[in-house]
Amino acid sequence: MATARPGWSRRAQYGLFFSFLAVIAGIVVGLVLLGLSLVAPKTFQTVRGAALDVTGPVADALHEVTATTEGVFTGAGNYWDAARQNSELKRERKIMLQRMVEAKAIVLENRQLKATLQLREHERSTIAIGRIVGSSFNSPRRFAILSVGASDGVRIGMPVRSPDGLVGRIIDAGALASRVLLVSDRANIVPARLLRGGIPVIAQGRGDGTLDVRPLEVGRNPFKRGDIIITSGTGGLYPPLVPIARIVKLDDDGAVALPLADPANTSFAIVEPQFEPAAVAAESAPSPESP
């Protein structure tokens, strides 16, 4: 296939022809596999998981190096302007203490109210705790690689959160590592609500690290800059009351929000079981009454 004219050699001519056929076969096989992975994404679960097991530990080891380097630089940066930071932190601490007392009172009240309502409380359990060690570089999709896998109990579909907020959900699980669909991916739609007022909203990724937030009810734009969005627990996949993002910009019928859990700076990510697996299963299965 190297030259346009193989000459009079019959052997060279056949070689050229068969390598041409091989490339055509490659294209066809690729297209068939691509169609399969779009229509039935579960087909390649095992082989994708195995590939993750190769790259995950490597990324994990290299992560130590970058984390140390970054730590040195940010550590040095903290000494800069330390006096002003100190006074600012003291002031913040005073305000936080007041807030904490208020919050404790609210928790107490909440417990009493729940007891009177006899609300079923969900036990929040942890499946595994890992670190985010890598991500998709080049595609409109936003994935991250998590350093825990099926051997730690991680299964596809489980929500992932960090101490700061919601990270995403598991879409590929190898034995040692797994792949997370981040909340900033376009295909990740999270039922949510505004912390202030509890208005139900929908958060959808924009593919560039930010989220689109839309109110469920059409009407006046309910958002303000600085508003916090939390999960509502609707749909049964994500647990309720997990912070997702902060509104940074308003647009005509919604707002743009920045995730609170920045995958680049998240030290630990916690994998939790699906909030209500029965609800998720019912939603993904085709309903019998639909034609």
Add this chain to the structure above:
Amino acid sequence: MPRAVLTGRQRIGRDAAPYAAFVPAVTVVAASLLAAMPIISTSGWYPDFGYLVLISWRLLRADPWPAWWAAPLGLVNDLFTGYPVGFSIALWSATMLALDLVDRRTMWRDYWIEWILAAVLLAIDEWLQWRLAAVDNAGVPFLMMAPPLVISICVFPLSAWIVSRIDAWRLGR
């Protein structure tokens, strides 16, 4: 006095490395493995390293590997980068075919033509990824694909230079 004497390096008698035939394919796999780097990108502006190195090799030489190797190399790239399986297999095989057709047509080649060809191929790559994301319910405005495209077009000369150095090394030149 021949100029080679002045360079001081032993240039005569150096032969191609025994594994020279596999070096190009190995560098492509290594580029795909860059996906294991602990870089956490929230914008996705990094180049598609595997494809970049593949077209760098193919534009430098007509025969870096038997043409059908593009399919297994693409599979490796799909698995490590998290693209839908089959995307790179089809795209990379089609690229080999397309560049063979281009080789028949072009009367002469220079650096600018190679850069333009690379830019067109990279644009096709980004456009297909964008289309595929839309099929997978992750459609974004196409303008979002412009920064990674511009960056990978700008990175191509660097990749082509590295590949040409590796090529000289593997052939013992």
